[in-house]
Amino acid sequence: SQQGEEDPQALSIQEGENATMNCSYKTSINNLQWYRQNSGRGLVHLILIRSNEREKHSGRLRVTLDTSKKSSSLLITASRAADTASYFCATDALALSMKTSYDKVIFGPGTSLSVIP
Amino acid sequence: ETGVTQTPRHLVMGMTNKKSLKCEQHLGHNAMYWYKQSAKKPLELMFVYSLEERVENNSVPSRFSPECPNSSHLFLHLHTLQPEDSALYLCASSQDSPGRSEAFFGQGTRLTVV
Numbered sequence: 001s002q003q004g005e006e007d008p009q010a011l012s013i014q015e016g017e018n019a020t021m022n023c024s025y026k027t028s029i030n031n032l033q034w035y036r037q038n039s040g041r042g043l044v045h046l047i048l049i050r051s052n053e054r055e056k057h058s059g060r061l062r063v064t065l066d067t068s069k070k071s072s073s074l075l076i077t078a079s080r081a082a083d084t085a086s087y088f089c090a091t092d093a094l095a096l097s098m099k100t101s102y103d104k105v106i107f108g109p110g111t112s113l114s115v116i117p
Numbered sequence: 118e119t120g121v122t123q124t125p126r127h128l129v130m131g132m133t134n135k136k137s138l139k140c141e142q143h144l145g146h147n148a149m150y151w152y153k154q155s156a157k158k159p160l161e162l163m164f165v166y167s168l169e170e171r172v173e174n175n176s177v178p179s180r181f182s183p184e185c186p187n188s189s190h191l192f193l194h195l196h197t198l199q200p201e202d203s204a205l206y207l208c209a210s211s212q213d214s215p216g217r218s219e220a221f222f223g224q225g226t227r228l229t230v231v
Contacts, residue, residue, distance in 0.1 A: 041225060105162075
């Protein structure tokens with residue numbers, strides 16, 4: 001079942017503007033991660049934020065987490081054309097198998113960001 | 118370059134063919150995964166290997182068969198696939214479980230079943 005869901009599905013902005021993407025999830029989490037994917041390629045990890053953290057920064061990226069609202073946001077400041085990509089949030093979930101329990105991540109459908117030069 | 122290498126990058130196969138996807142990581146990670154990414158759908162976890170032991174994922178059809186001969190290599194054996202299996206197949210690895218630590222992804226294999 002889908003845990004995280006990004007909003008909006010697609011976003012188009014001018015270079016230099018800020019881009020904000022949101023992620024909502026349904027059940028309690030320990031961690032939430034944001035990943036980026038350039039067209040048809042692998043995912044690249046951006047930030048991991050733990051449930052006891054409210055905000056985290058990495059360069060031009062700012063991630064917030066509101067566990068009471070079960071939501072997170074990713075802000076990219078001063079966007080560049082090279083930021084054009086899909087952005088995914090991923091939440092952890094405990095899964096059970098025949099052999100053991102294990103942590104897995106559930107990815108949302110993503111936000112497609114286009115930054116126009 | 119993420120440290121996770123997948124081959125081939127592109128694969129076209131007929132429904133009666135047998136092929137294998139290969140993934141290799143030299144990051145010293147303990148866990149490796151196969152994901153499937155279809156158009157307009159979220160990433161789907163197919164298989165998890167932790168310390169070379171497979172954690173079952175019962176929702177994956179038997180025409181997909183994983184193999185993890187050692188902690189650095191992961192294969193996905195394909196046979197009698199269907200056109201709807203066409204997708205981007207991504208391999209990933211992590212030091213710890215993916216919920217607790219960063220996952221490193223390969224560039225993916227774009228599979229087309231004809």
